[in-house]
Amino acid sequence: MNTTFSFNRLVLMLKRYFIENKNKEIMYWGILILVFTLMHKAETAKSILYIMGFIFAAKQFKIFAYTPGGMHYLLIPATHLEKLISNILLTTVYFFTMMVIVYSIGNIVGTSLYNLIFSHSDPVTWEFFNSANTHSFGNSFDLIQGNAFFSMIVTFLTIQSIFMLGSVYFKRGALGRTWLTLFAFTILIGIIELFILKGLFGGMSTIRNMNSINIMSDSSTTITMIENGFKIFSYLLIPYLWLVTYFRLTEKQV
Amino acid sequence: MIDINNVDFSYSRHTKLLSGLSLQLEAGRIHGLLGKNGEGKSTLLKLISGLDFPSKGKIEVMGLNPLKRQPELLVEIFFLPEELPQLNLSIENYEKVYSPFYPNFSLEQFNQYLKEFEIESKTDMLNKLSHGQKKKVMIAFGLATNTKLLLMDEPTNGLDIPSKGQFRRMVASGLSDDRCLLISTHQVHDLDSLIDNIIIMDGHEIVFNQTIENIAAKLIFKVSDRKEQDDSVIYSEDTLRGLYQVCENRTSTESKVDIELLFNAIFANKNRIKQLFQ
Numbered sequence: 001m002n003t004t005f006s007f008n009r010l011v012l013m014l015k016r017y018f019i020e021n022k023n024k025e026i027m028y029w030g031i032l033i034l035v036f037t038l039m040h041k042a043e044t045a046k047s048i049l050y051i052m053g054f055i056f057a058a059k060q061f062k063i064f065a066y067t068p069g070g071m072h073y074l075l076i077p078a079t080h081l082e083k084l085i086s087n088i089l090l091t092t093v094y095f096f097t098m099m100v101i102v103y104s105i106g107n108i109v110g111t112s113l114y115n116l117i118f119s120h121s122d123p124v125t126w127e128f129f130n131s132a133n134t135h136s137f138g139n140s141f142d143l144i145q146g147n148a149f150f151s152m153i154v155t156f157l158t159i160q161s162i163f164m165l166g167s168v169y170f171k172r173g174a175l176g177r178t179w180l181t182l183f184a185f186t187i188l189i190g191i192i193e194l195f196i197l198k199g200l201f202g203g204m205s206t207i208r209n210m211n212s213i214n215i216m217s218d219s220s221t222t223i224t225m226i227e228n229g230f231k232i233f234s235y236l237l238i239p240y241l242w243l244v245t246y247f248r249l250t251e252k253q254v
Numbered sequence: 255m256i257d258i259n260n261v262d263f264s265y266s267r268h269t270k271l272l273s274g275l276s277l278q279l280e281a282g283r284i285h286g287l288l289g290k291n292g293e294g295k296s297t298l299l300k301l302i303s304g305l306d307f308p309s310k311g312k313i314e315v316m317g318l319n320p321l322k323r324q325p326e327l328l329v330e331i332f333f334l335p336e337e338l339p340q341l342n343l344s345i346e347n348y349e350k351v352y353s354p355f356y357p358n359f360s361l362e363q364f365n366q367y368l369k370e371f372e373i374e375s376k377t378d379m380l381n382k383l384s385h386g387q388k389k390k391v392m393i394a395f396g397l398a399t400n401t402k403l404l405l406m407d408e409p410t411n412g413l414d415i416p417s418k419g420q421f422r423r424m425v426a427s428g429l430s431d432d433r434c435l436l437i438s439t440h441q442v443h444d445l446d447s448l449i450d451n452i453i454i455m456d457g458h459e460i461v462f463n464q465t466i467e468n469i470a471a472k473l474i475f476k477v478s479d480r481k482e483q484d485d486s487v488i489y490s491e492d493t494l495r496g497l498y499q500v501c502e503n504r505t506s507t508e509s510k511v512d513i514e515l516l517f518n519a520i521f522a523n524k525n526r527i528k529q530l531f532q
Contacts, residue, residue: 001326009325009355016351020343063339071305072339077328077355250323253306 005085009078013086016076029102036106037113042127045103046152049096050159057091057163058175061249065172070254080250088242091160096153103128154234161241168248255281255403255434256302261311263297271297272458275311279451281402282431283465286445287438288517289455295438296336298455299405302436303333316402329356332396336408338388345391346376358400367394370420386412393421397428404428406437410444422448442513452513454520462520464531466511472530473519474503475512488526489519502530 018025032052036045064070076083111124129149166178200222256279263272271294279285289295300306301313304320304327313320318327341348345368353359368376371390380388389412396404410418425448429435439445452469454462473488477496486501498512500519520527 001329003324003326006325012351012354019347019351020341023342066340068335068337069339071300071333071335072341074305074323075303075328075331075333076352077325079325080323251307254300 004079005081006078010082010086013076013078013082014089017086017090029098032099032102033106033109036103037110038106040103040107040110045099045128049099049152049156052099053091053095053156054159054163054178055175056095057160058167058178060087060091060164061167062174064168064252064254065174067254070252074252074254080246084242084246084249087164087245091164092157095160096156100128154238157238158234158241161238161245165241165245165248168245168252255279255316256436257312257314258298258302259312261301261308261313263294263301263306263308270458272301272308275459277453277460277463279434279436281434282429283451284425284429284435284437284449285451285453286442286449286513287436287453287455288440288442288513291440293455294458295455296407299333299407299436299438302403303331303405305333330402331405332356332399332401332403333405334389334392334396334407334409336411338385338392341380343381344377344379345373348380348391349376349395352395353399356399356401360398360400363400364394364398367397367424370394370424371417384412386414386417389413390417393424397424400433402433404433404435406435408439408441409437410439410441418444422446442517446513447510449513452511452516454517456521456524461524462527462531468531469511469516470503470508471506472503473511473516474501474505474507474509475499475515476501476509488530489515489522491515491518 032048035048063073073083107126107128108124111122114120115122162182163175163178166181167174170177256277258275258277261272261275262270263275264270275298277298287295287298297306301308302315302320304323307321315327316330318324320327320331343351349361349364353361353364368374368391371394373387373390373394378387380391383391389409393406393409396406410421413421422444425435425437437445437449450466452462452464452466453460474486476499478499479496484501486504487499488502489500491498498515500512500515503509
C-alpha cells in the first residue's frame with residue numbers, strides 16, 4: 001500500500017465530495033447560471049468568482065465544526081496529503097472550471113435573450129477572459145501586470161488558499177473569523193509598510209506629497225525591487241498557505 | 255494489537271484526564287471498557303484511533319503509530335462514535351462512497367446485517383433516519399468492513415430492546431482470531447455474555463483488566479436469601495430479589511459473571527479485588 005500518495009484514494013475522496021454534495025452543487029451552479037444570464041459583465045463575473053470562491057473555500061473543512069463529522073473525516077483511510085489535494089482541486093480547478101462554464105452559459109443565454117427581447121444584434125463578448133485589459137480591482141495585486149487573466153487567477157488562488165486555511169484553522173465561523181484575521185493582518189501590514197516608506201523616503205510629509213503614479217512610473221532600483229519582491233511573495237504565498245493547511249490538518253485533533 | 259504505554263492526556267493545562275495509563279489488548283477478543291461518566295473512556299478510544307494526541311507516552315496499534323493517521327492503519331480501524339456524523343447520503347450511497355476505502359469490506363455481510371436489523375430500504379437518507387436506525391446502519395457497516403480493530407463507543411445507546419440482542423449476536427459472529435473489538439459502555443447489561451475481557455477505568459486510570467475466565471475462576475457471583483457473614487464476601491447488594499454477592503472463589507465453583515455487580519464491587523472494594531487478581 002502506498003502510504004504517501006495514491007491516485008485511487010484521491011479519486012475516492014473527490015467522488016465522496018460529489019456524491020455527498022450532488023444536490024447542493026446542482027442548486028448552487030443553477031443559481032449562478034441565472035445570475036450570469038442577468039448580469040454577465042466581466043467585472044460582475046470576477047466579483048462573483050472571488051466572493052463565491054472564498055465562501056466555497058471557507059466551507060471546505062466545515063465538517064470539523066461538528067465533532068463526530070470531524071472524527072469521521074479524519075478516519076477516512078486516505079493520507080492528509082490526499083485529503084488536502086482533493087480540497088485544493090475542488091476549491092481551485094473544479095470551482096474555476098465550473099465558474100467558466102456557468103459564466104459562458106449565462107453569457108450566451110443572457111445575450112441571446114437580450115437580443116431577442118430588445119431586437120438587438122449584440123455579439124457575445126468574452127470580457128471575462130480578456131487578458132489584454134489591465135486588471136484592476138483596487139487591490140494590491142494590481143502590481144502584477146502584463147496579463148490580467150493570469151493576475152486574476154493568482155488573486156483567486158490566493159483568496160482560496162487563505163480561506164481554505166481559515167476553514168481548517170477555525171472550528172466554527174471560519175468565514176467571519178478569517179475575515180477578522182485578514183483585517184487585523186492588513187492593519188499590521190499597513191503599519192509596517194508605513195514604517196518602511198518612512199525609512200525609505202524620509203518624513204511623513206514626503207510620503208503625503210507622493211502619489212501612486214509617481215511611485216509606479218519611477219524606474220528606480222528600489223521600486224523595481226519592491227515590485228518584484230511583491231510578485232515573488234504573491235506567487236509563493238499560495239503554496240505556503242497550502243503547506244500551512246497541510247500541517248494544520250496533520251495536527252488536527254477532535 | 256494495541257500497546258499503550260504510560261500515556262498522559264488532558265484537554266486543558268490544569269486538569270489531566272489520563273495519567274500514566276498503560277494497557278495492552280490482544281486480538282481475538284471482545285474487550286469491554288467500563289467506567290463512570292467522564293473517566294476518559296471515549297478519549298481512550300480517540301487516542302487509540304489517532305483522533306487525539308497524548309501529551310506524554312506512546313501508543314502503538316498493530317505496530318504503527320496512530321498519530322500519523324496513515325491509510326495502512328486507517329483501513330484496519332473502524333470507529334463507531336457515540337454521536338454520529340450528519341451525512342447527507344442514502345444508505346446505498348454511503349456504502350458506495352466509503353466501502354472502497356476498506357479493502358476487506360463485504361457487501362454480502364453488510365446486506366445481511368442490515369436485514370438482521372430489519373432495515374429494508376437502502377435508498378433511505380441517513381439524516382432522515384432516527385438515531386437508533388442510523389446507529390444500526392453504522393454498526394452493520396463497521397462489522398462489514400472487516401477491519402482488524404473495531405472501536406465502539408456506547409454502541410447500544412439508542413437501540414431498542416430487540417436490536418440490543420441482535421447487536422450482541424452480530425458482534426459475536428463478527429469476531430475472528432485476528433480481530434479486536436473494544437466496546438466502551440456504561441450500559442453493562444447490554445454487553446452481558448458478549449465481552450470476554452473486562453477493563454474498568456476509575457480515577458482516570460485502568461483499575462481492572464481481566465478476562466471473563468479469570469474473573470470466574472477467582473470470584474463467585476451469587477444470590478443468597480440471607481446475609482452471609484463469612485470473610486469470602488467482597489461485596490453485597492441487598493435487593494428485593496435477594497442478596498446479591500460477590501465472593502472469593504475458594505471452592506472453584508463456576509458462576510456466571512455479573513458485570514454490573516463486579517463493577518460495583520470494584521468501586522466498593524478496589525484494594526481487595528486488586529490483591530486477589532495480583
